[in-house]
Amino acid sequence: MPTPQIPDELLAKVARRAVARLTRTDRPFVAERVLGVCAQRVRNRRLKADLLGEAAAAQLGRGLVPRHLVQAYAAELACADAQLKSGRKKEAAAALCRALQLAFHRVPHIDRLHSPLSDDPVGFTARLRASATARAVAAPRGRKVLPAAPPADRPLRLLVVNRANANFLGLLTERYANHPGVELRTLDLAVDPEIAPLAKGLQRMVELPLGGQAGYGAAVEAALRPHLDWADTVFVEWCSVAAAFMTLVDPGSTRIVVRLHKYESFTHWPHIMDFSRVDDVVFIAEHMREMTTAAVPRLLAPDAPRLHFLHNALDLRRFDRPKSDDARFTVGLVGMAQIAKDPRWALEVLRLLRARDERYRLLMVGGGISPATSAAAATYHAALEKDLAELEPTGAVRRLGPSDDVPGVLTGVGVILSSSVREGCHVGLMEGAAAGAVPVVRDWPFVAGRPHSTRTLFPEDWVVTTPQQAAERILAVTASEEIRAAAGREASRYALSAWDWETVRADYDRLLLGSDRDVSSPVEDPLRKADAQ
Known part of the structure; x- marks a missing residue:
């Protein structure tokens, strides 16, 4: 019926x-x-x-x-x-x-x-x-001409573009501002008086590729064309609104390089971008490339941009300073302004440590989670504050807040902890390791168990899964100051050799300046071949 x-x-x-x-x-x-x-x-x-x-x-x-x-x-x-x-x-x-x-x-x-x-x-x-x-x-609209080879008879004209976030650009712009083979310009889309009103508004950015917003398209073309005509290479920081905006127009013979950190992979921007107008996409971690290409598989298509893995540009040598006498029992957590940092996990580690030895304490460096962000953030913030209300009066936790001298603060930290559920590379942990604090890294749950994860980014003995394992590692590496100092020196050597700008800058030179642009990791070709089969 x-x-x-x-x-x-x-x-x-x-x-x-x-x-x-x-x-x-x-x-x-x-x-x-x-x-x-x-x-x-x-x-x-x-x-x-x-x-x-x-x-x-x-x-x-x-x-x-x-x-x-x-x-x-x-x-x-x-x-x-x-x-x-x-x-x-x-x-x-x-x-x-x-x-x-x-x-x-x-x-x-x-x-x-x-x-x-x-x-x-x-x-x-x-x-x-x-x-x-x-x-x-997101359909490929392409470009009328191929990107030109780097000029042989004059400095390369490099345009570095961001929109209101240049946090990770300092060393890059300093390097190329003083490089004899480069003529550098920077463009912040949020402050340029002509471009700022154009570089926002999701609907018109979406409508333009559908064949609407002709007036908007003409205005974007007029605003960007002088910059694109001047530059040989454009380096766009963050694969978000700035990258989507820059690819609304044909870049001509100008090469476009986009760097993706972490946040962008959890946004809509990579899903609506025309990657046929991007020549290279730089990921700061293999696991972020793996997750992003799974969600946006056209990045693995035969005509997709070249994909690269380059570490962030970090000045780690300034963190290499002697430890203070009381650093051994101080665990540091640098950065806790996002729920993804999961500072409550760090507090659970601290409780386990203090059950064995009350000399252990946690130093929290950075701003806190804003409860105004969302109801979810407010709920986590309330639970965190309840935990801290229990621990702070005993001296177990000290909240330092934002600091202008993180290298100085880290001289008093013997162990650096990553309690996060996800990271791109976790700059605070890398800085702590360079400072000679012994790293203890949670196996970030967002990428745990995948071919690329926390365990492939860091040495295996740094990584733990549970608060109990974290506490046991901390107890073992701080059993004496001699043991802690030796482990800290080894961590510092590793951090400086792998991630310091003195090491990493050659890869950026090859990517941005050299004729050999193959700075990808060895797994890139197999990844693309497997996807094509």
Whole structure:
């Protein structure tokens, strides 16, 4: 006997009651199931997307990951594709933007201790890759001419581009500002008076490749063309809005290099960029390349940009200073402004240490987690403050806050801890190792067990899985000051030889200046060949 068709209006009414219940209960599971059943039966495409989007927004507003997050963003993609098929480009772009903002909301990926994207990068992004609208936005538009070879009769003109974040560019710009073979210019898209108003607004960046926003496209072309015509090579810092903006226009014969750190892999930007206008993508860690290419497999296509792994540019020699006499029992945690740093894990390690010896203490360096970021951040912040209220009065923990003299602070740290759930390379840990603090590194859960992970970035004996293992390693390497000092010297030697700018800068010279641009790791060719087969 056929089931009678329930009117969409009635289903929507029931679904919205379920959404209202989501905002009032700590046990939302039944309401989410009701919502799912109702939304699946709604025939109107736009109404279905609205219902699932409202429910997702309600859960995200509470700091929770919706059960129907993938269905919600997929429903918006279905609307986008229908609008695109009907020739309504503006409406298609708007629906795609809503889908992207749902799929890559910060709560599921940034403000939690695990992420559906890192758990299953292929599965989580499958609906996006299947969308006609998303494919049209990221479709290769190419360039009219190939990038030119480096000039032989004059200095190479290098343009370094960022948008409001030049944190990791200092050594690079200093190097090439003083290099006789380079003429350097820098461009911050956020402060350039002509470009700043253009280099924002997701919807018009999405609509332009769909054939809309002709006036915007002309303005971007006019603003960027003088910079592109001047430069031989453009180095774009962060594979996010700046990179997406720079690739809105044909770069001509100018070579485009984009560096991706970590944050960008958890955003929508790599999914909407035209990589046919990028010649090289630089990753600062193999595991970030592995995760990003799983989520964005067109980066492994035969016509994709060259992919490279180059360490960050870090001045580590300034951290190589003698330790103070009381460093042995001080564990350092540098940087704790994000939930991903998981300082509560570090506090659990400290509790285990102090159960054996109350001389151990934790020094926390850097700003704290802002509870205003999201409900998820507020929840973690409250739990962390409760922990600290217990430990700080005993002298077990000291919060130093941001410091202008981290090398000086680290002279009093005997062990440097990475408690993070994810990192690109964890600069604070590398600096601590260079300073002669013994590294203890959590096996970052976001990438644990993969071909490239914490265990392939750092020496195996640095890496632990549990707080108990971390505590045991710390107790072993601090059993005496002689043992700790010897382990610290070895860590410093390793850090300086592997990651210091004196070592790394030759790779950047080869990438940006030399005719030999093959600075990739040995696994790159097999990765591409396996993907092509």
